[in-house]
Amino acid sequence: MAAAEEELALGFQRRFLAARPLRSFPWPELEQKLKTSSDSSLLVDILHKTILHPLCVKYPSSVKYRRGFLTELIKKHESTTAEPLDELYDTLADILNKEESTHCYKNYLLPTGESVTLSENVAIISRGTTGLVTWDAALHLAEWAIENSTVFSNRTVLELGSGIGFTGIAISKTCNPKAYIFSDYHHCVLKQLTENICLNGFVLEPETTNHIEMQSQGQKVEVMNYQKPKLTVAELDWGSVTEKQLMDLQPDVIIAADVVYDPEITLALIGMLQKLSTYRADGKPPEVYIAFTVRNPDTYHQFKAELDKIGIGWQIIPAHRNSIFLYDLHSNVNGHIYFSVQGQHSSEELFSSQCSIKLLCINDCASIL
């Protein structure tokens, strides 16, 4: 197969395994190639790199997604003069026999050749939480982390509002952190998060960890401590975090994705960042990186205003390439933003060290600022 066709098939593979929206696939390029080719080898190759790929066979995307993709592929085939391709119809028949489920898998390919496999909910909001799916900001943040891995290398990273774990698992597999603390406050999310961490080869071995800590307001479960990075899952509610929990954390770097979407939540998050800076044993504030999608400019402006009010500065960090996880830059109202907060307060004891805040804009955020 020609290199261009191989590249096109790999483009389908990367998007399909991660269940990216079907409209984001390079369909026009495929149509073009099919017009000029006399056989169906490209379509067969795409079928084997997607629905019949061993990762998808073991960890399948939703029935609806596979059916939609295959229907589109068959349409493309039928628009050519090539002989009918039994394998396409057999695969469709097989999928039509499958039952829909509330859960599906997504397989995100990493540049290292590894993958992150997640069990996700098919609905974007379920069980009263937004935390059971992976949001585009999580993909943004992971991609930025992979391109800036020195920020995480050999450091203790705390993730706030981890959801089901994509960013942290990707960072743990690619950026060599010393320790990674996933956290969230929703019980269903914490359960799914723990399962996903284990699904990705991080083994839950309570008997070897001798560190399962229960607290009245929070629960911290050590997932593994026999290999690097040391991964933990912490139950952490920004609104009711205890002094003891904060003292235990001591992160060098704090990250969060898609946690700025509701003014009330935002205030709790800022309070948490303030406290985390205060509780550093060495007095040095942690670096903070937050990725988010600006859905409502008012929420975004309010977030910055609240930061300004308490003396946490902020700064935009330039956009990075979007070539690994291929998130959709145009699916949301205004785009995606990353920013980094290194907190301090100019006069109070809260933040006695240097203040420097950075915002990382992925999309056209100049218009929002």
Ligand SMILES: C[S@@+](CC[C@H](N)C(=O)[O-])C[C@H]1O[C@@H](n2cnc3c(N)ncnc32)[C@H](O)[C@@H]1O
């Ligand atoms: C939109 S989801 C983002 C999940 C994940 N970071 C991602 O981008 O895919 C927001 C997450 O923040 C968590 N969250 C919201 N409020 C929280 C709070 N007060 N304390 C801890 N976590 C919170 C939710 O449980 C949810 O998992």
